Amino acid sequence: MTVIEIAAPGGPEQLRTAVRPVPKPAENEVLVRVEAAGVNRPDVMQRQGRYPPPAGASDLPGMEIAGEIVQLGAKVSGVSVGNKVTALLPGGGYAGYAIVAAPLAMPIPQGLSMVEAAAIPETFLTVWTNLFERGRCKAGDVVLIHGGTSGIGTTAIQLAKAWGASVYATAGSEKKARACEALGAVRGIDYKTEDFVEVIRAATKGYGVDITLDMVAGTYVQRNLDIAAVEGRVVTISLLGGSRAEINVGMILVKRLTLTGSTLRSRTVAQKAAVADAVRENVWPLIESGEVRPVIFKTFPLAEASEAHRLMESSDHIGKIVLTV
Ligand SMILES: NC(=O)c1ccc[n+]([C@@H]2O[C@H](COP(=O)([O-])OP(=O)(O)OC[C@H]3O[C@@H](n4cnc5c(N)ncnc54)[C@H](OP(=O)(O)O)[C@@H]3O)[C@@H](O)[C@H]2O)c1
Incomplete structure (x- = not known):
């Protein structure tokens, strides 16, 4: 063969x-x-x-x-x-x-x-086990998907929307941000020109996000904590931006956050x-x-x-x- x-x-x-x-x-x-x-x-x-x-x-x-x-x-x-x-x-x-x-x-x-x-298979099973099993996504949640136009991201946006979540997604260009919206995100965020923490804080009137599905890590980790809502879950599935981060651990306590992740x-x-x-x-x-x-x-x-x-x-x-x- x-x-x-x-x-x-x-x-x-x-x-x-x-x-x-x-x-x-x-x-x-x-x-x-x-x-x-x-x-x-x-x-x-x-x-x-x-x-x-x-x-x-x-x-x-x-x-x-x-x-x-x-x-x-x-x-x-x-x-x-x-x-x-x-x-x-x-x-x-x-x-x-x-x-x-x-x-x-x-x-x-x-x-x-x-x-x-x-x-x-790889994409849908990864999204299911991380966004739904680990992240406990449910109707009404505010969800943030990093890498919104990736294979994983395009799947996660659609599934979270289908579950009744309100989805924000980041991507590396204006065109990609609009593509995230075409897939069901309430707002695609071009991370090269916009700060996702500021955009989501304004759009949710300070509430933040219940679940972040993160493939970037690195400098995103603290920002994911910054924008997490009380009882929020941050699910890491990859380390495209690096495996090390300096974070304010106090935020985990104050907001009662769950940091988790997995590989399939x-x-x-x-x-x-x-x-x-x-x-x-x-x-x-x-x-x-x-x-x-x-x-x-x-x-x-x-x-x-x-x-x-x-x-x-x-x-x-x-x-x-x-x-x-
Ligand atoms: N944990 C698991 O079980 C599991 C399973 C499958 C995949 N994954 C991970 O999920 C991620 C997405 O996989 P995929 O197959 O859907 O990949 P993909 O379609 O190639 O998408 C990856 C996207 O990540 C964005 N990105 C952000 N920061 C980046 C950086 N520093 N370097 C490169 N790209 C960056 C890029 O979009 P922008 O240009 O818009 O930034 C890129 O399009 C990968 O990191 C993969 O390793 C994890």
Whole structure:
């Protein structure tokens, strides 16, 4: 099968086409013929040598795919050869075939193309487990999403809005701020020209935000505390702006704040399956009704994975980048 390998840690040019044997599924796994593979920022970090795959995972990049099951492991039940699925995997998605833990192969929501389906697992499961499970998002909450036009951000804005939250989102240009509003944010904030703390404080008449979903950290951490409402939750999912921060810890006490965060990739199959089940139950109906959709910015053929990574690193995209196989 054709795969995209990381030849050595480095730039996008290190993504190279290669030929490898089709892998064999273990007893609780299925083999999927990949039709589309989502590109995520952690793939870029893996290529740079900053985010190694967990032990036992494929060394190939790619954490979400859509395709058709072509082989079942000996102990797999509940899915069949020929099923079209979208799946979360710890690696190995940039390939003609991929191994998937059976509980993480989900039926494709009705009405979605393979490209749209491939854009769902990593992003929707991450948003669900962080914004809803850890952040306890509910109707009426004021929510702040940093990186509003990222794959994660475009999903989080739509889901929070669908839940009845009032959403603010930051992004790196005026155009992106307006794109956040088109997705359902009450106000997109161009962080290059506006201070999100000041904008939200004025817009909420001093109330602040109940939940912040933060992929930046660094200097944002104190500002997230500044704009948090009493009993607010700050959920960190990445460290794009740096892993160290100096903060006024007193604010946590005075406002009774919760600072939390998580990563998805390192969890066990059972833990991921629990998140996948919750997403299927709570989010699939919203996707099938059209209330929430993955936002596809651009597709590239698998062989042009390096171009896909260049686009992602430019941060010019709004929504998801997907490889077609
Ligand atoms: N915790 C988890 O389980 C988990 C799972 C998946 C992804 N993630 C993280 O979530 C984030 C979004 O992932 P994604 O795949 O949706 O990525 P993406 O589409 O590439 O979006 C990342 C966005 O972050 C913004 N950004 C802000 N500060 C940045 C900085 N210092 N450097 C680069 N970009 C910066 C950029 O938008 P602007 O130009 O508008 O600033 C960029 O478009 C990533 O950091 C990823 O590692 C975490």
